Amino acid sequence: MLEIRWHSRAGQGAVTGAKGLADVVSTTGKHVQAFAFYGSAKRGAAMTAYNRVDDHEILNHEKYMNPDFVFVIDPALVYTTDVTINDKPETVYIITTHMSTDELVASQPKLNGKKVYTVDCIKIAQETIGRAIPNTPMLGAFMKISGMYDIEFFKESMKRILAKLPPKIVDANMDAIQRAYDEVK
Amino acid sequence: MNNGWNDFEIGAMLRSFDGAVNGIATTLQEDRPYSKSNSFTASVADWRIEKPIFNKDYCIDCQFCWIYCPDISIISRDKKMVGVDYDHCKGCGICAEVCPTNPKSLLMFAEQEDEDKALAGWPEKEKKEN
Amino acid sequence: MADKMELRDVEVWDGNMAASQAMRQVQIDVVAAYPITPSTPIVENYGNYLANGYVDGEFVMVESEHAAMSGCIGASAAGGRVATATSSQGFALMVETLYQASGMRLPIVLNVVNRALAAPLNVNGDHSDMYLGRDSGWIQLDAYNPQQAYDLNFIAFRVAEDHEVRLPCMVHQDGFLTSHTAQGVKTLDDDTAYNFVGEFKPMNDMLDLDHPVTHGVQTEEDWHFEHKARQHNDLMTKVFPKIEAAFDAFEKLTGRRYNIVETYNTEGADAVVVCMGTSVETAIEVAKELRADGKKVGVIGIRVIRPWPHAQIAEALKGIKAIGALDRSSPNGTFGMLYNELAGTVVNSGESKVLTNYVYGLGGRDLTKVHLREIYAELLANAEAGKPTTPLQQLIGVRGPKISFH
Numbered sequence: 001m002l003e004i005r006w007h008s009r010a011g012q013g014a015v016t017g018a019k020g021l022a023d024v025v026s027t028t029g030k031h032v033q034a035f036a037f038y039g040s041a042k043r044g045a046a047m048t049a050y051n052r053v054d055d056h057e058i059l060n061h062e063k064y065m066n067p068d069f070v071f072v073i074d075p076a077l078v079y080t081t082d083v084t085i086n087d088k089p090e091t092v093y094i095i096t097t098h099m100s101t102d103e104l105v106a107s108q109p110k111l112n113g114k115k116v117y118t119v120d121c122i123k124i125a126q127e128t129i130g131r132a133i134p135n136t137p138m139l140g141a142f143m144k145i146s147g148m149y150d151i152e153f154f155k156e157s158m159k160r161i162l163a164k165l166p167p168k169i170v171d172a173n174m175d176a177i178q179r180a181y182d183e184v185k
Numbered sequence: 186m187n188n189g190w191n192d193f194e195i196g197a198m199l200r201s202f203d204g205a206v207n208g209i210a211t212t213l214q215e216d217r218p219y220s221k222s223n224s225f226t227a228s229v230a231d232w233r234i235e236k237p238i239f240n241k242d243y244c245i246d247c248q249f250c251w252i253y254c255p256d257i258s259i260i261s262r263d264k265k266m267v268g269v270d271y272d273h274c275k276g277c278g279i280c281a282e283v284c285p286t287n288p289k290s291l292l293m294f295a296e297q298e299d300e301d302k303a304l305a306g307w308p309e310k311e312k313k314e315n
Numbered sequence: 316m317a318d319k320m321e322l323r324d325v326e327v328w329d330g331n332m333a334a335s336q337a338m339r340q341v342q343i344d345v346v347a348a349y350p351i352t353p354s355t356p357i358v359e360n361y362g363n364y365l366a367n368g369y370v371d372g373e374f375v376m377v378e379s380e381h382a383a384m385s386g387c388i389g390a391s392a393a394g395g396r397v398a399t400a401t402s403s404q405g406f407a408l409m410v411e412t413l414y415q416a417s418g419m420r421l422p423i424v425l426n427v428v429n430r431a432l433a434a435p436l437n438v439n440g441d442h443s444d445m446y447l448g449r450d451s452g453w454i455q456l457d458a459y460n461p462q463q464a465y466d467l468n469f470i471a472f473r474v475a476e477d478h479e480v481r482l483p484c485m486v487h488q489d490g491f492l493t494s495h496t497a498q499g500v501k502t503l504d505d506d507t508a509y510n511f512v513g514e515f516k517p518m519n520d521m522l523d524l525d526h527p528v529t530h531g532v533q534t535e536e537d538w539h540f541e542h543k544a545r546q547h548n549d550l551m552t553k554v555f556p557k558i559e560a561a562f563d564a565f566e567k568l569t570g571r572r573y574n575i576v577e578t579y580n581t582e583g584a585d586a587v588v589v590c591m592g593t594s595v596e597t598a599i600e601v602a603k604e605l606r607a608d609g610k611k612v613g614v615i616g617i618r619v620i621r622p623w624p625h626a627q628i629a630e631a632l633k634g635i636k637a638i639g640a641l642d643r644s645s646p647n648g649t650f651g652m653l654y655n656e657l658a659g660t661v662v663n664s665g666e667s668k669v670l671t672n673y674v675y676g677l678g679g680r681d682l683t684k685v686h687l688r689e690i691y692a693e694l695l696a697n698a699e700a701g702k703p704t705t706p707l708q709q710l711i712g713v714r715g716p717k718i719s720f721h
Contacts, residue, residue, distance in 0.1 A: 015495075018497075019327065019329075019497045022327045022497050023327040023497075026327045026499045027325075031498075031499060032327060032497070032498060032499055033496060033497070033498050034327070034329075034496065034498075035329075035491070035492070035495060035497070036491075036495065038438070038491070038495075058498065059596035059597065059599050059600040060596070060597055060600050060684065061460075061489075061492050061496075061593035061594070061596055061597045061682075062681055062682060062683045062684055063681040064681055064684075064685075189541065190541035190542075190544040190545045190548070191545065191548070193538075193541070193542075193545070194519070195420045195481055195546075195549070196418075196420035196421075196481070196519060196530070197418050197419050197420075197530065197531050197532050197534070197542060198419070198420075198519050198528050198529065198530050198531075198532065199528065199529045200526065200527070200528055200529075201527040201528065201529065202526070202527060204526075205525040205526055206525060206526075206527070207525055209527070
């Protein structure tokens with residue numbers, strides 16, 4: 001069982017990202033689950049989304065999770081929420097920030113000694129898609145860190161999932177995914 | 186008739202007619218195949234304390250009584266007033282109230298009143314007061 | 316003619332999407348709806364399919380849930396295939412009309428995305444609304460995941476519309492835990508799905524102008540009891556055979572097996588939990604882990620809540636020594652519904668069983684695997700002792716001092 005927790009703000013696309021990832025993974029024959037806590041359900045409010053991936057049917061519906069990966073797609077949430085809650089020694093963090101990994105860990109001591117990777121999904125999204133929607137770049141970074149799928153296969157799969165969007169936006173998302181894949185450290 | 190819970194058709198539903206009908210809108214009530222559960226087959230004559238009696242001598246076939254009757258108990262054919270359906274009239278008196286003729290063509294009498302006697306004693310035309 | 320939609324063999328859908336796709340595939344004539352979280356996407360998606368030509372039908376926006384069900388009742392009496400969706404307060408506002416729908420024997424399908432009832436206000440899931448509907452004369456089916464929310468809609472239409480049944484049917488799913496959780500859903504193609512339910516066959520419809528009928532008549536004391544007796548009789552005797560037949564046919568078509576009472580590892584078990592919704596699956600996972608440790612525990616999931624499957628549950632509980640009834644609704648002054656119903660079912664079984672009640676998960680509070688392990692440990696102790704070793708009713712997962720009764 002692979003478990004992922006997303007930290008996001010309502011409106012940043014964490015649910016869409018989690019569902020998109022689940023969709024891609026499902027096409028490879030694995031079982032998936034994608035869900036979210038909406039909290040106060042207001043745009044901008046802190047929220048969490050979740051993925052479970054397994055070779056067997058997923059029966060567990062508890063919201064409690066010891067995540068293998070933690071995605072933080074809004075830079076401020078590292079300070080205003082506890083992104084390390086219920087983690088385990090091997091939990092891997094991919095965090096959106098303009099800082100380097102060392103600077104980030106220095107600014108948030110809770111991340112000390114943890115496996116932390118950083119990438120500026122906000123900036124990438126702004127420069128490619130034109131809006132601060134950091135969900136798809138986070139998935140590009142995840143492909144790099146996890147080695148889950150070949151990046152070309154992943155982009156092709158995401159193209160199908162995003163097919164309802166205008167072609168320009170789809171292309172911009174592909175650029176964002178590729179850039180985050182290349183830039184995550 | 187239904188005898189118990191397992192006898193009737195399901196649903197809080199009643200059929201108006203036995204079997205299929207067509208052209209029902211142009212079929213006179215007395216010719217319609219009303220089912221036993223239709224209220225047309227039930228009489229409410231014994232509800233009355235007073236009854237309307239119709240005097241055709243003064244009627245102008247204005248149809249006011251036919252329009253106002255809440256129980257569809259004014260019998261009218263080809264826009265000519267024919268009489269009162271005493272099976273369904275409850276004796277409310279609205280027909281007599283709305284009748285515009287002078288004297289009225291419909292008046293309320295005690296239920297036991299004899300029709301011929303009532304017609305024989307019908308009131309005279311009222312003179313307008315100056 | 317509605318356009319067909321191409322679906323992949325497995326779509327990643329949440330429970331709302333699954334339910335709305337099933338509603339599209341059975342080609343509903345009328346949806347009258349007043350959307351409410353978390354069921355909103357069901358009717359929203361349906362409106363989308365309609366607007367894009369994937370359904371031949373009518374979507375009626377109304378001014379309340381009371382009006383939504385009233386619109387459904389009118390459309391169903393007129394002779395259409397009718398469905399809608401609601402949750403929580405919306406369901407509560409519908410309650411009066413639910414009794415009209417069942418009393419008039421109208422085969423409406425209502426997707427209920429279970430959500431807590433205020434106050435305090437809360438959009439998250441528990442079973443309060445589902446419990447509120449249990450005396451309303453509807454058939455109630457419960458889905459534990461998005462796949463089942465999809466599949467059980469087909470079962471619902473097929474059973475409800477059967478002329479020997481003609482009773483409305485609710486399909487329940489857990490708010491957010493199912494409705495907003497995306498999982499793989501094995502789909503049916505449009506033709507196969509439609510043919511499983513078949514063309515709608517009207518009965519006593521108002522649009523049959525050759526056979527005029529009055530729907531919703533007044534009977535007073537004279538015939539009211541007989542009508543209710545007939546409805547109760549049909550729920551008690553006619554529904555289960557039809558559900559069983561529909562489950563058999565569905566298994567033949569899809570390979571997916573449903574049962575009126577779902578059992579996991581009850582054979583030879585000492586202790587079981589009885590629950591509904593997503594909790595059934597989480598409990599199965601925990602029971603599996605405990606079985607691996609040699610603990611004789613199992614799970615009973617209620618698939619059909621109404622009519623209450625007395626005989627099937629009595630059979631499933633044979634030989635089981637300790638039962639935990641898990642209720643996800645505040646009983647507000649008594650035992651939970653499952654506890655009381657199960658007590659009624661086992662009291663004449665001739666076997667001695669220890670029955671205890673756990674109230675959990677109100678307002679979306681998480682039911683964790685740790686909770687379930689603790690419950691199983693208590694139930695196994697009850698089985699061993701042959702009597703309750705805990706209070707009969709306990710609230711679990713609630714902050715503050717331990718709260719229990721009797």
